[in-house]
Amino acid sequence: MFTSNKKTTTINTDKIDTLIGKNTGIEGTLTAEGTVRIDGKMKGDVTLLGNLIVGEDGSIKGNIKADSVILSGIVEGNVTVENHLHITSTAKLIGDINAKNIVIDEGAIFNGNCRMDLSIAKAEAAATKDTKDTKETKGK
Template sequence: MRKKRNTSFQDIESVISTGVEIKGEINSKGSLRIDGKVEGKLDILGDIVLGEKGYINGEIKTENIILAGKIEGNVYAKNRLEITASGTLYGDITCNTLIVEEGGILEGKTKMTKINEKSEVGKLTDFKKSKA
């Protein structure tokens, strides 16, 4: 039996359902679940949950992300990136915590770093290594 993890993910405020396709930039202060298709930049100050049928092609900036679908693009997660057994990510990632379940696919460069607490996820240039 798999142990349930204690996650700090926010409640989902918006959903992009199966069959919905969006092209363009998405900005949100809340959390987002994607079961459809998104092509473009995502700048989400909350969390992202990408369902098994979900697909993103573009750059992603967020607090936390659970990936069960497919991403083609770079991901910047302030805290945690979790790739489930059905998840696929083709792109470079920057995050604090990385979890890849058996069967999950990650193809790209990985940079694990503590993100400066004063930085906003939406500002890519604020990602810095903390002084150890």
């Protein structure tokens, strides 16, 4: 129904820097760089300078901040993404989203609010253009 010719950002799943396995549970805050894959259970916030993959068996109870996220498991918390959020058909997200680009596959469950922010540079350029257009209109 909706199509786009824009190229989407993808996460290189061949290079994973940190893996939390299927039979692993962690409580606390996770802060890391690079690509992190969670197939186990995480209770706490996740803050990454990089990408996050939540596998089908993965679950997070906490807020997420990352560059890009592929969500196939369960997240109960807010998700803030600088670039691309992909919610696959097996995913369940209960929480708010703030992202630049979002893809939600058919069958995914999302319960929350969604906000798509412009990048700071684009927002400043748009504000400058609006101000310039307003000044030019008043001068005529």
